[in-house]
Amino acid sequence: xxxxxxxxxxxxxxxxxKGQEIGASAPENGNQIAAVSPCEIHNGVTPDYAxxxxxxxxxxxxxxFLMRAAYGQESKAKDFLEAKGMEVFLPQQExxxxxxxxxxxxxxxxxxxxxxxxxxxxxxxxxxGKKPLDxxxxxxxxxxxxxxxxxxxxxxxxxxxPEKQMDYFIKWNAVRDDYKLFVSDDKIPLSQNEKxxxxxxxxxxxxxxxxxxxxQARVGIVINGVGTVFxxxxxxxxxxxx
Numbered sequence: 001x002x003x004x005x006x007x008x009x010x011x012x013x014x015x016x017x018k019g020q021e022i023g024a025s026a027p028e029n030g031n032q033i034a035a036v037s038p039c040e041i042h043n044g045v046t047p048d049y050a051x052x053x054x055x056x057x058x059x060x061x062x063x064x065f066l067m068r069a070a071y072g073q074e075s076k077a078k079d080f081l082e083a084k085g086m087e088v089f090l091p092q093q094e095x096x097x098x099x100x101x102x103x104x105x106x107x108x109x110x111x112x113x114x115x116x117x118x119x120x121x122x123x124x125x126x127x128x129g130k131k132p133l134d135x136x137x138x139x140x141x142x143x144x145x146x147x148x149x150x151x152x153x154x155x156x157x158x159x160x161x162p163e164k165q166m167d168y169f170i171k172w173n174a175v176r177d178d179y180k181l182f183v184s185d186d187k188i189p190l191s192q193n194e195k196x197x198x199x200x201x202x203x204x205x206x207x208x209x210x211x212x213x214x215x216q217a218r219v220g221i222v223i224n225g226v227g228t229v230f231x232x233x234x235x236x237x238x239x240x241x242x
Contacts, residue, residue, distance in 0.1 A: 064089075064118050064161040066226065067128070070135035074115045077136045084127070087118040089166065091173045093182075110173070110182055111226070114139070116161065141225055159225045168206050168221045172229045175202050179232035181213070186222050193220075200238040203231045207242060 069077045078088045091110035096103055109115075117124065127133045143157040144150055151157075161169075172180065193209040198219055208221035208231075216233040223229065 060120060060122070062118055062120050064116050064163065064166045065121070065124065066139040066159045066161060067115050067117050068137050068139050069113055069115060071113060073135045074109055074113060077133060078115055080133060081117055081119075081127070086123075089116040089118075089170055089173075091116075091169070111184075116166065116169075118166075121158065139225075161224060161226070165221070165223050168208070169223050169229060171206060172203070172221065172231070175231075177202065177232045181218070181230040182227060183230070184227040186224055186227050188220070188222075188228055195242040196239040197242050198231070198234060198238055199240045201234065203234065204238075206231065210239070 067077070074090055078090045081088050092107045093110045094105050095108050096105050098104070124138075128136045128138065138158040140156040141159045142150075143152060143155055188211075193211060195207065195209050196219060197207045198204050203219065206219060206221060208219040211218050211220045211230065213230065217236065217239075218230045218232065219234055219239075220228050220230045
């Protein structure tokens with residue numbers, strides 16, 4: 001499995017909104033409501049507005065949901081749902097620890113306590129929040145109309161990740177490269193960056209925007225409400241403008 005690094009704040013501070021911290025939601029832009037990044041959630045605590053709410057609308061087709069599990073229970077949820085025939089994605093990374101003076105490599109969740117499940121909301125309701133998956137719940141985001149008014153009783157809905165973003169995320173996760181990066185911020189400004197497609201190399205087929213990190217050109221792919229994944233260095237000859 002691949003190992004990903006986390007990007008330090010000093011490495012891309014200039015790319016953030018003025019005054020914005022890593023992992024913080026970007027300022028609201030007009031009627032667009034910024035989702036809270038799951039990596040802002042510590043100790044497995046969901047935002048207050050999502051703790052007891054239910055979805056305002058029911059998705060009737062199989063889509064990718066972001067799910068929150070109790071601490072250390074992601075793999076258990078994955079095994080159960082896959083046994084029920086559902087597609088589950090649990091991104092992991094290899095980390096190195098020093099144990100009694102020796103290097104030990106261990107696979108860990110890229111986004112602790114979170115996993116992605118593809119299915120219909122009505123089907124998932126049969127299992128989530130109920131034994132044996134009483135530790136698994138949807139991750140919710142604000143649900144508002146064009147005027148900024150809450151839709152539904154609670155004004156929230158389960159976070160759904162677009163299919164193409166998930167395809168790219170899964171491909172990125174499958175690539176073994178110590179220099180790829182994950183940043184728990186999906187609100188990095190992209191207006192001045194070119195959108196490109198990688199046409200060669202181990203990351204071929206991915207599409208995103210060009211960023212310069214530590215003096216190197218990389219391609220960043222936004223995963224809505226989750227964060228941004230970055231490739232390792234990509235030669236200019238491997239890039240094609242979209």
